[in-house]
Amino acid sequence: MNSIDLQGRVAVITGGASGIGLETALRFLSSGARVALWDLNEDQGRKLIGQNSGLSFYRVDVNDDQSVDAAAAATANDFGRIDILVNSAGVGNIRHTVAGYPVDGWRRIIDINLTGTFLCCRAVVPYMLQTNYGRIINISSVAGKEGPQFASAYAASKAGVIGLTKSLAKELLDTDIRVNTITPAAVETALFHEMSEESQKASKGRIPLGRLGQPAEVAAMIAWLASEECSFSTGAVFDLSGGKATY
Ligand SMILES: NC(=O)c1ccc[n+]([C@@H]2O[C@H](COP(=O)([O-])OP(=O)(O)OC[C@H]3O[C@@H](n4cnc5c(N)ncnc54)[C@H](O)[C@@H]3O)[C@@H](O)[C@H]2O)c1
Secondary structure (H helix, E strand, C coil): CCCCCCCCCEEEEECCCCHHHHHHHHHHHHCCCEEEEEECCHHHHHHHHHHCCCEEEEECCCCCHHHHHHHHHHHHHHHCCCCEEEECCCCCCCCCCCCCCCHHHHHHHHHHHHHHHHHHHHHHHHHHHHHCEEEEEEECCCHHHHCCCCCHHHHHHHHHHHHHHHHHHHHCCCCEEEEEEEEECCECCHHHHCCCHHHHHHHHHCCCCCCCECHHHHHHHHHHHCCCCCCCCCCCEEEECCCCCCC
């Protein structure tokens, strides 16, 4: 593993109790950062902080602005600063045609994946502006670029994350806050295994490298994007799709 220097940095990772967020938290800890996990899953969060020094847990619903604002204030108060934000909280697709899509299912996916990312950026950026430094990494998906069949809500939520990332990056050009997004193809996590067998098989079959991505491979890219060395990239979309993405 390459060493990435995050010594002294304070990172917020939403969805940090599982999958890509958790793997990223562990990678950040081994790089010297202190990490605040923001997640709904309190049992898992409490278990993790018992096992790893340098980790703190805040029960947060990323889709609730009051919950997010309170967590940002508590984290800044507890650690004295926030340098890094990784927006990894998210839910997967439910497989439907657009005409057959349940409206509440559509809203839930957009609310958590897109509005949740907006609310966390909105709450954390003011703390980054206090030090004029920050690195924000939003987790989109290759689905947001490609729009897979029967995945309209998920694809729209992730395309929205790309647009939000580009727009926020431009707002912050006169600061040392960089805002980027990554677009993984299928990664072996709980979210992937919650999909139907049919969807799992189809997703895996569309990856040219012929295998799923591993959370550690995603965390490795996020760790660099979270570092000071990521200084000349902002509003950018980084591919992690095993050769799948065509742009
Ligand atoms: N696994 C994949 O194949 C894949 C591919 C591309 C992109 N992604 C994206 O990566 C991100 C992480 O996914 P993962 O695979 O690690 O999933 P995961 O299910 O392992 O982890 C998601 C975490 O988000 C938390 N969460 C869900 N709703 C929340 C809410 N309202 N408030 C706070 N926390 C909430 C869950 O409790 C969980 O800990 C998601 O945004 C997902 O869309 C995943």
